[in-house]
Amino acid sequence: MPRLFILTLSLLPWIPVVPCWVTTQNEVSVLEGGSITVPCRYDPKYANHVKYWCRGSMREFCTSLARTDETSSTNPSKDKVSIFDDPAQEMFTVxxxxxxxxxxxxxxxxxxxxxxWKADDVAYTKVKVIHGMSVENGMVSGEEGSSVTVQCLYSERFRESEKKWCRSGGWSSCLSAGSEGSYEDTSVAISDDRTGTFTVTLKKLQMRDAGWYLCSAGQQQVAVQVQVTPRASTTEPVTSPPPPSQSAVYLPPPKPITKESWSSHRYMLESVAVCSSLLLLVGLAVLARKLWILHKEDSELRHFKEMKERFSDNPSGMGDLQHVPIAFHNKATMDVRAY
Structure with missing residues (x-):
């Protein structure tokens, strides 16, 4: 056992070490019908080596799709697959x-x-081709009065589907590109190129236009947030008035009646009206009490006179009258004794 361990240590310097000299992104997603560009970085020592792009999960069984030692097309944007090597940047792109x-x-x-004796140096990436919708920018912002543009991307199978631009939460607000692939009014313009993109332009933005919207193609939809910033205020230059002459008298301009000044005046008027009403009610209450007291005194006086006349007609009852308690409320009533 010790001999095997010593033998293994003696062989370590001869075991080849293969570091990762090629790197790329782990995953790429794209809508069906769209395009991708994958960057592949490599060590400077590989500058003069052949680079390639192939499909497969194992390098031994990989199907080659493009190589740098093959004749490239003059229009790579229309090719199915194209490859370009840039040694100065130490990167090739597919x-x-x-x-x-x-x-x-x-x-x-x-x-x-x-x-x-040595396998090629490679780096793997996973490509996901999906159908549906996406947007280039999920949030757009513009100043009040300006315009903003939203790029709504859709997969190939939705090329003939109806394209709509809707305010989130209200399907009645949807605007359709229609069969012609276009729509325009004073505030919105929609244009569908039928190749994977329809463009929405919001014109003459107002503060109420801020919020969430939906790009829609068929049954697919994706949300977009629109932000509107207030218009920058412009300050006019202030010109100083000419110096007053000795013969002229300048009075300060009258203060305009503003909403605030009118509110303060109205408050004062309302206070005066309330105080006046309270004083009037108190005065009416005092007057009513005095009238009631006078009325009561008149009733008692009449009652006393009636009793006196009745006993005058019947002198025999005068003795009883002397024992009848009589309450007088004030001096005016007590004066009746003079009768």
Whole structure:
């Protein structure tokens, strides 16, 4: 056992170490019918090596799609797959166009080393081709009075579907591009290029236009937030008035009646009206009490006179009258004794 361990240590310097000299992004997602560009970085020592792009999860069974040692097209934007090497940037890029959902899977960036003793240096990435919708920017912002543009992207199978622009929460607000692929009014313009993008332009933004909207194609939809910032205020230059002459008298301009000044005046008028009403009610209450007291005294006086006349007609009852208690409320009533 010790001999095996010593033998292993003696062989370590001869075991090849293969570091990762090629790197790329782990995953790429794209709408069906769209395009992707994948950057593949490599070590400077690979500047003169052949680079390639192939499909597969194992380098031994990878299907080559593009190589730098093959003749490239003069119009890579229309090619299915194109590759471009830039040694100065130590990077080669791969572009794939018009992708289908069936083309989802594993791909790899590879650098060919050119000998059978060492495998090529590669880096894997996963490509996801999906159908649906997306937007280039999920939030757009513009100043009040200006315009903003939203790019709504859709997959190939939605090319013939109706495209709509809706305010979130109210389907009655939806604006459709229609069969002609366009719509325009004073505030919104919609244009569908029928190749994967329809463009929405919001014109003459107002503060009430801020909020959430939806790009819609068929049954698919994606949210977009629109922000509106207040218009920047412009300050006019202030010109100083000419110096007053000795013969002229300048009076300060009258203060305009503003909403605030009118409110303060109205408050004062309302206070005066309330106080006046209270004083009037108190006065009426005092007057009513005095009238009631006078009326009561008159009633008692009449009653006393009636009793006196009745006993005058019947002198025999005068003795009883002397024992009848009589309450007088004030001096005016007591004066009746003079009768």
């Amino acid at each position: 572009t794939m166009n018009n992708l289908k959902e069936t083309e989802s899977g594993w791909y790899l960036c590879g650098v060919e080393l050119g000998n059978g």
